[in-house]
Amino acid sequence: QVHLVQSGADVKNPGASVKVSCKASGYTFTNYYIHWVRQAPGQGLEWMGIINPSGATTSYAQRFQGRVTMTSDTSASTVYMELSSLRSEDTAVYYCARDQGLAQPWLSYWGQGTLVTVSS
């Protein structure tokens, strides 16, 4: 049974960085890409980027380029999303989601979400 378990809620000051983790279980970690999606309060879903946990190759949405870093630790079956230079507009629930495999890139499994609050 596939599970994606994310780290707990976090509060950060403006200008700080946050690192959210997503621990995978129930499947071969290196065989499926992980996406990060965020949702500001009362707003829609926003795709942030994708990581191949096997080779740690990444692709980021243009608006996050230079501020986001996605990494993976295969020994821990965990991917991480770090967002820097936080501002109030980054207050959101951050989700990790797994696709269905090569040539099947729809998001079949989602983590429970991590609320990141940016406030002074």
Place this chain on the structure above:
Amino acid sequence: DIQMTQSPSSLSASVGDRVTITCRASQGISNYLAWYQQKPGKAPELLIFAASTLQLGVPSRFSGGGSGTEFTLTISSLQPEDVATYYCQKYNSGPRTFGQGTKVEIK
């Protein structure tokens, strides 16, 4: 980048009504489109992929159609448990952009 536009942004319908949501891509994306359902306070769930293929376990009252630039999600008989926000997402090359969402409520 390709933009995804959903309509309407919200709708209210009676139990048993047929409901249709439209998603338009600013450029052709073949059938590389998924639909997700998000209930309040929950993570999204996959409903449909490849524009028209129902995910396992999704009730058959949901259906998807379209190709190229125009897509639809139809609920053939709206049920109380369908109250949610629905999102389309493109997944061909480039950013995997979501539509802005359609909130479905019961009248």
